[in-house]
Amino acid sequence: MAFDATSEISDDALMVLYANGDRPAALALAQRITPRVLGYATRLLGGDRAEAEDVAQETMLRLWRTAPSWRQGETKVTTWAFRVATNLCIDRQRSRRRKGQVALDDAPEPVDGGPGAEGRMQDGQRMVALETALATLPDRQRQAVVLRHLEGLTNPEIATVLDIGVEAVESLTARGKRALAAALSGQRDALGYKDDRDAD
Amino acid sequence: MQTSDLDDLLALAAMHPPAPSAALMNRVTADALALQPQSLTVSRAAVARPGLWSRLVELLGGPAAMAGVTSAALFGIALGYLDPTTVDILALGQGVDQAETEAVDFFPSVDFLMTEG
Numbered sequence A: 001m002a003f004d005a006t007s008e009i010s011d012d013a014l015m016v017l018y019a020n021g022d023r024p025a026a027l028a029l030a031q032r033i034t035p036r037v038l039g040y041a042t043r044l045l046g047g048d049r050a051e052a053e054d055v056a057q058e059t060m061l062r063l064w065r066t067a068p069s070w071r072q073g074e075t076k077v078t079t080w081a082f083r084v085a086t087n088l089c090i091d092r093q094r095s096r097r098r099k100g101q102v103a104l105d106d107a108p109e110p111v112d113g114g115p116g117a118e119g120r121m122q123d124g125q126r127m128v129a130l131e132t133a134l135a136t137l138p139d140r141q142r143q144a145v146v147l148r149h150l151e152g153l154t155n156p157e158i159a160t161v162l163d164i165g166v167e168a169v170e171s172l173t174a175r176g177k178r179a180l181a182a183a184l185s186g187q188r189d190a191l192g193y194k195d196d197r198d199a200d
Numbered sequence B: 001m002q003t004s005d006l007d008d009l010l011a012l013a014a015m016h017p018p019a020p021s022a023a024l025m026n027r028v029t030a031d032a033l034a035l036q037p038q039s040l041t042v043s044r045a046a047v048a049r050p051g052l053w054s055r056l057v058e059l060l061g062g063p064a065a066m067a068g069v070t071s072a073a074l075f076g077i078a079l080g081y082l083d084p085t086t087v088d089i090l091a092l093g094q095g096v097d098q099a100e101t102e103a104v105d106f107f108p109s110v111d112f113l114m115t116e117g
Helices: A003-008 A011-019 A023-044 A049-069 A077-099 A117-136 A139-150 A155-162 A166-183 A193-199 B003-015 B022-035 B052-059 B063-081 B084-092 B108-114
Strands: none
Touching: A003 A023, A011 A023, A011 A049, A011 A077, A023 A049, A023 A077, A023 A139, A023 B022, A049 A077, A049 B022, A077 A139, A077 A155, A117 A139, A117 A166, A117 B003, A139 A155, A139 A166, A139 B003, A155 A166, A166 B003
16 A cells, blocks of 8 residues: 555554554554654653653554554544553653652754744744643643643543543643643733734 | 633644654654564465365375275276186185085975975
Protein backbone atom coordinates (compact mmCIF):
# COMPACT_ATOMS: atom_id res chain seq x y z
CA MET A 1 0.00 0.00 0.00
CA ALA A 2 1.29 3.47 -0.87
CA PHE A 3 1.95 5.88 2.00
CA ASP A 4 -0.43 8.50 0.51
CA ALA A 5 -3.25 5.97 0.54
CA THR A 6 -3.12 5.71 4.32
CA SER A 7 -4.48 9.22 4.93
CA GLU A 8 -8.10 8.01 4.70
CA ILE A 9 -7.58 4.98 6.91
CA SER A 10 -8.55 5.00 10.59
CA ASP A 11 -5.95 4.54 13.31
CA ASP A 12 -7.57 1.24 14.21
CA ALA A 13 -7.20 -0.11 10.69
CA LEU A 14 -3.63 1.14 10.52
CA MET A 15 -2.85 -0.88 13.64
CA VAL A 16 -4.10 -4.02 11.92
CA LEU A 17 -2.17 -3.21 8.76
CA TYR A 18 0.96 -2.59 10.84
CA ALA A 19 0.56 -5.94 12.56
CA ASN A 20 0.31 -7.55 9.13
CA GLY A 21 3.67 -6.14 8.07
CA ASP A 22 2.53 -3.08 6.13
CA ARG A 23 5.39 -0.53 6.17
CA PRO A 24 3.38 2.54 5.08
CA ALA A 25 1.01 1.85 7.97
CA ALA A 26 3.98 2.00 10.35
CA LEU A 27 5.04 5.37 8.96
CA ALA A 28 1.50 6.76 9.00
CA LEU A 29 0.91 5.74 12.62
CA ALA A 30 4.26 7.22 13.67
CA GLN A 31 3.41 10.53 11.98
CA ARG A 32 -0.12 10.68 13.40
CA ILE A 33 0.40 9.63 16.98
CA THR A 34 3.92 10.80 17.89
CA PRO A 35 3.27 14.58 17.64
CA ARG A 36 0.14 14.32 19.78
CA VAL A 37 1.85 12.27 22.47
CA LEU A 38 4.86 14.59 22.41
CA GLY A 39 2.67 17.69 22.80
CA TYR A 40 0.76 16.13 25.67
CA ALA A 41 3.89 14.92 27.45
CA THR A 42 5.64 18.27 26.97
CA ARG A 43 2.78 20.06 28.70
CA LEU A 44 2.50 17.52 31.47
CA LEU A 45 6.22 17.69 32.15
CA GLY A 46 6.33 21.48 32.37
CA GLY A 47 7.99 21.96 28.98
CA ASP A 48 10.86 19.54 29.53
CA ARG A 49 11.43 18.66 25.91
CA ALA A 50 14.03 15.93 26.39
CA GLU A 51 11.91 14.02 28.88
CA ALA A 52 8.81 14.50 26.74
CA GLU A 53 10.63 12.99 23.75
CA ASP A 54 11.63 10.00 25.87
CA VAL A 55 8.01 9.56 26.95
CA ALA A 56 6.79 9.85 23.36
CA GLN A 57 9.30 7.26 22.13
CA GLU A 58 8.49 4.87 24.97
CA THR A 59 4.75 5.27 24.36
CA MET A 60 5.20 4.50 20.68
CA LEU A 61 7.42 1.54 21.52
CA ARG A 62 4.59 0.08 23.61
CA LEU A 63 2.16 0.80 20.79
CA TRP A 64 4.24 -1.25 18.33
CA ARG A 65 4.43 -4.12 20.80
CA THR A 66 0.68 -4.01 21.40
CA ALA A 67 -0.28 -3.88 17.71
CA PRO A 68 -0.38 -7.68 17.07
CA SER A 69 -2.96 -8.14 19.84
CA TRP A 70 -4.88 -4.90 19.14
CA ARG A 71 -8.66 -5.28 19.20
CA GLN A 72 -10.41 -3.00 16.77
CA GLY A 73 -13.26 -0.91 18.13
CA GLU A 74 -12.51 -1.34 21.82
CA THR A 75 -10.38 1.76 22.45
CA LYS A 76 -9.22 4.60 20.24
CA VAL A 77 -5.52 4.41 19.51
CA THR A 78 -4.98 8.01 20.63
CA THR A 79 -6.86 7.40 23.89
CA TRP A 80 -4.69 4.34 24.55
CA ALA A 81 -1.53 6.33 23.75
CA PHE A 82 -2.52 9.24 26.00
CA ARG A 83 -3.20 6.81 28.83
CA VAL A 84 0.23 5.22 28.49
CA ALA A 85 1.87 8.65 28.21
CA THR A 86 0.01 9.84 31.32
CA ASN A 87 1.37 6.94 33.36
CA LEU A 88 4.89 7.46 32.04
CA CYS A 89 4.72 11.17 32.87
CA ILE A 90 3.45 10.42 36.38
CA ASP A 91 6.39 8.05 36.90
CA ARG A 92 8.84 10.72 35.77
CA GLN A 93 7.23 13.41 37.90
CA ARG A 94 7.49 11.16 40.95
CA SER A 95 11.10 10.45 40.11
CA ARG A 96 11.77 14.17 39.81
CA ARG A 97 10.15 14.91 43.14
CA ARG A 98 12.24 12.25 44.80
CA LYS A 99 15.32 13.94 43.38
CA GLY A 100 14.01 17.38 44.41
CA GLN A 101 14.14 18.75 40.89
CA VAL A 102 11.82 21.44 39.61
CA ALA A 103 11.93 21.38 35.84
CA LEU A 104 10.43 24.63 34.69
CA ASP A 105 13.54 25.83 32.92
CA ASP A 106 12.74 24.73 29.39
CA ALA A 107 10.90 27.31 27.38
CA PRO A 108 8.43 26.12 24.75
CA GLU A 109 9.43 25.98 21.10
CA PRO A 110 9.20 29.30 19.24
CA VAL A 111 5.81 29.59 17.63
CA ASP A 112 5.77 29.69 13.85
CA GLY A 113 3.39 31.78 11.81
CA GLY A 114 1.52 34.88 13.00
CA PRO A 115 1.35 38.32 11.59
CA GLY A 116 5.03 39.19 12.06
CA ALA A 117 8.00 39.19 14.39
CA GLU A 118 6.15 41.20 17.04
CA GLY A 119 3.14 38.90 16.88
CA ARG A 120 5.31 35.81 17.07
CA MET A 121 7.13 37.20 20.07
CA GLN A 122 3.85 37.91 21.83
CA ASP A 123 2.52 34.45 21.00
CA GLY A 124 5.76 33.03 22.39
CA GLN A 125 5.31 34.98 25.60
CA ARG A 126 1.75 33.73 25.88
CA MET A 127 2.89 30.13 25.39
CA VAL A 128 5.56 30.49 28.07
CA ALA A 129 3.01 32.02 30.45
CA LEU A 130 0.56 29.21 29.77
CA GLU A 131 3.23 26.52 30.27
CA THR A 132 4.25 28.15 33.53
CA ALA A 133 0.66 28.43 34.73
CA LEU A 134 -0.06 24.82 33.72
CA ALA A 135 2.92 23.68 35.74
CA THR A 136 1.38 25.18 38.87
CA LEU A 137 -1.77 23.03 38.61
CA PRO A 138 -2.16 19.75 40.49
CA ASP A 139 -1.29 16.79 38.24
CA ARG A 140 -4.84 15.57 37.67
CA GLN A 141 -6.17 19.05 36.86
CA ARG A 142 -3.28 19.65 34.46
CA GLN A 143 -3.89 16.33 32.70
CA ALA A 144 -7.62 17.02 32.36
CA VAL A 145 -7.16 20.59 31.10
CA VAL A 146 -4.51 19.62 28.56
CA LEU A 147 -6.53 16.68 27.25
CA ARG A 148 -9.75 18.72 27.04
CA HIS A 149 -8.57 22.08 25.80
CA LEU A 150 -5.27 21.39 24.04
CA GLU A 151 -5.71 17.85 22.69
CA GLY A 152 -9.44 18.18 22.06
CA LEU A 153 -10.56 14.93 23.69
CA THR A 154 -14.15 14.50 24.81
CA ASN A 155 -14.97 14.07 28.49
CA PRO A 156 -15.69 10.31 28.13
CA GLU A 157 -12.34 9.89 26.35
CA ILE A 158 -10.57 11.78 29.12
CA ALA A 159 -12.36 9.61 31.66
CA THR A 160 -10.90 6.56 29.91
CA VAL A 161 -7.41 8.04 29.79
CA LEU A 162 -7.40 9.05 33.45
CA ASP A 163 -9.44 6.04 34.59
CA ILE A 164 -12.01 8.16 36.39
CA GLY A 165 -15.69 9.01 35.90
CA VAL A 166 -17.01 11.62 33.49
CA GLU A 167 -18.29 13.79 36.34
CA ALA A 168 -14.84 13.80 37.89
CA VAL A 169 -13.44 14.93 34.54
CA GLU A 170 -15.89 17.82 34.39
CA SER A 171 -14.94 18.82 37.91
CA LEU A 172 -11.21 18.60 37.20
CA THR A 173 -11.38 20.66 34.00
CA ALA A 174 -13.55 23.34 35.63
CA ARG A 175 -11.27 23.64 38.65
CA GLY A 176 -8.22 23.52 36.40
CA LYS A 177 -9.47 26.37 34.25
CA ARG A 178 -10.28 28.47 37.29
CA ALA A 179 -6.80 27.83 38.68
CA LEU A 180 -5.23 28.71 35.34
CA ALA A 181 -7.17 31.96 35.14
CA ALA A 182 -6.04 32.80 38.66
CA ALA A 183 -2.42 31.99 37.86
CA LEU A 184 -2.53 34.22 34.77
CA SER A 185 -4.65 36.96 36.35
CA GLY A 186 -1.80 39.38 36.87
CA GLN A 187 -0.42 39.00 33.33
CA ARG A 188 -3.35 40.00 31.16
CA ASP A 189 -1.87 43.31 30.14
CA ALA A 190 1.64 41.91 29.82
CA LEU A 191 0.39 39.24 27.47
CA GLY A 192 -1.29 41.83 25.28
CA TYR A 193 -4.91 40.86 25.78
CA LYS A 194 -5.95 44.38 26.72
CA ASP A 195 -4.30 45.73 23.57
CA ASP A 196 -6.03 43.11 21.39
CA ARG A 197 -9.44 44.08 22.73
CA ASP A 198 -8.74 47.78 22.45
CA ALA A 199 -7.77 47.27 18.82
CA ASP A 200 -11.15 45.62 18.20
CA MET B 1 -7.67 36.94 33.40
CA GLN B 2 -11.12 36.68 31.85
CA THR B 3 -12.52 33.36 30.70
CA SER B 4 -12.56 34.47 27.08
CA ASP B 5 -8.89 35.43 27.26
CA LEU B 6 -8.03 32.06 28.73
CA ASP B 7 -10.04 30.32 26.01
CA ASP B 8 -8.15 32.33 23.39
CA LEU B 9 -4.85 31.38 24.99
CA LEU B 10 -5.77 27.69 25.12
CA ALA B 11 -6.95 27.80 21.50
CA LEU B 12 -3.66 29.40 20.49
CA ALA B 13 -1.71 26.69 22.30
CA ALA B 14 -3.84 23.97 20.72
CA MET B 15 -3.02 25.35 17.27
CA HIS B 16 0.71 25.31 17.96
CA PRO B 17 1.64 21.97 19.54
CA PRO B 18 5.33 21.27 20.04
CA ALA B 19 6.64 19.77 16.82
CA PRO B 20 8.61 16.53 17.08
CA SER B 21 12.22 16.75 16.00
CA ALA B 22 13.49 14.82 13.01
CA ALA B 23 15.68 12.78 15.35
CA LEU B 24 12.67 11.69 17.41
CA MET B 25 10.69 10.75 14.31
CA ASN B 26 13.67 8.76 13.02
CA ARG B 27 13.93 6.87 16.32
CA VAL B 28 10.20 6.16 16.43
CA THR B 29 10.16 4.99 12.81
CA ALA B 30 13.20 2.78 13.37
CA ASP B 31 11.48 1.20 16.40
CA ALA B 32 8.31 0.68 14.37
CA LEU B 33 10.08 -1.12 11.55
CA ALA B 34 12.29 -3.15 13.90
CA LEU B 35 9.30 -4.43 15.90
CA GLN B 36 6.94 -4.86 12.97
CA PRO B 37 5.80 -8.45 12.40
CA GLN B 38 6.82 -9.80 9.00
CA SER B 39 4.11 -9.96 6.40
CA LEU B 40 2.71 -13.39 5.66
CA THR B 41 3.95 -14.50 2.22
CA VAL B 42 3.21 -17.82 0.60
CA SER B 43 6.28 -19.33 -0.96
CA ARG B 44 6.12 -21.40 -4.13
CA ALA B 45 7.79 -24.32 -2.37
CA ALA B 46 4.99 -24.40 0.18
CA VAL B 47 2.30 -24.79 -2.44
CA ALA B 48 4.21 -26.95 -4.96
CA ARG B 49 2.01 -29.72 -6.37
CA PRO B 50 3.01 -33.26 -5.41
CA GLY B 51 4.66 -35.34 -8.13
CA LEU B 52 2.96 -38.02 -10.23
CA TRP B 53 4.40 -40.86 -8.15
CA SER B 54 3.25 -39.25 -4.86
CA ARG B 55 -0.25 -38.70 -6.25
CA LEU B 56 -0.40 -42.33 -7.50
CA VAL B 57 0.66 -43.64 -4.10
CA GLU B 58 -1.97 -41.50 -2.40
CA LEU B 59 -4.59 -42.62 -4.92
CA LEU B 60 -3.93 -46.27 -4.04
CA GLY B 61 -4.25 -45.65 -0.32
CA GLY B 62 -0.81 -44.62 0.82
CA PRO B 63 2.56 -46.36 1.16
CA ALA B 64 1.24 -49.39 3.09
CA ALA B 65 -1.43 -50.16 0.51
CA MET B 66 1.12 -49.59 -2.24
CA ALA B 67 3.43 -52.19 -0.66
CA GLY B 68 0.60 -54.74 -0.62
CA VAL B 69 -0.32 -54.09 -4.25
CA THR B 70 3.34 -54.39 -5.29
CA SER B 71 3.77 -57.67 -3.43
CA ALA B 72 0.64 -59.12 -5.05
CA ALA B 73 1.78 -58.00 -8.47
CA LEU B 74 5.23 -59.56 -8.05
CA PHE B 75 3.69 -62.81 -6.83
CA GLY B 76 1.35 -62.88 -9.84
CA ILE B 77 4.25 -62.37 -12.24
CA ALA B 78 6.19 -65.14 -10.51
CA LEU B 79 3.25 -67.53 -10.88
CA GLY B 80 3.03 -66.71 -14.54
CA TYR B 81 6.67 -67.53 -15.21
CA LEU B 82 6.99 -70.64 -13.03
CA ASP B 83 6.79 -74.19 -14.46
CA PRO B 84 3.26 -75.65 -13.86
CA THR B 85 4.75 -78.54 -11.90
CA THR B 86 6.26 -76.12 -9.51
CA VAL B 87 2.92 -74.43 -9.23
CA ASP B 88 1.31 -77.78 -8.34
CA ILE B 89 3.92 -78.26 -5.69
CA LEU B 90 3.25 -74.82 -4.35
CA ALA B 91 -0.51 -75.34 -4.46
CA LEU B 92 -0.73 -78.89 -3.05
CA GLY B 93 2.46 -79.41 -1.15
CA GLN B 94 5.52 -81.35 -2.25
CA GLY B 95 5.24 -85.22 -2.34
CA VAL B 96 1.44 -85.37 -2.19
CA ASP B 97 -0.02 -87.65 -4.88
CA GLN B 98 -3.58 -86.96 -5.98
CA ALA B 99 -4.05 -90.72 -6.66
CA GLU B 100 -3.47 -91.50 -3.05
CA THR B 101 -6.29 -89.33 -1.88
CA GLU B 102 -8.69 -91.38 0.23
CA ALA B 103 -12.46 -91.09 0.03
CA VAL B 104 -14.14 -91.20 3.38
CA ASP B 105 -17.78 -92.31 3.77
CA PHE B 106 -19.15 -90.54 6.80
CA PHE B 107 -22.63 -92.21 6.80
CA PRO B 108 -22.20 -95.85 5.59
CA SER B 109 -25.27 -97.18 7.44
CA VAL B 110 -27.92 -95.03 5.77
CA ASP B 111 -27.50 -96.24 2.16
CA PHE B 112 -30.60 -98.48 2.50
CA LEU B 113 -32.75 -95.40 3.06
CA MET B 114 -31.86 -94.18 -0.40
CA THR B 115 -32.84 -97.45 -2.13
CA GLU B 116 -36.16 -97.41 -3.99
CA GLY B 117 -38.74 -100.11 -3.78
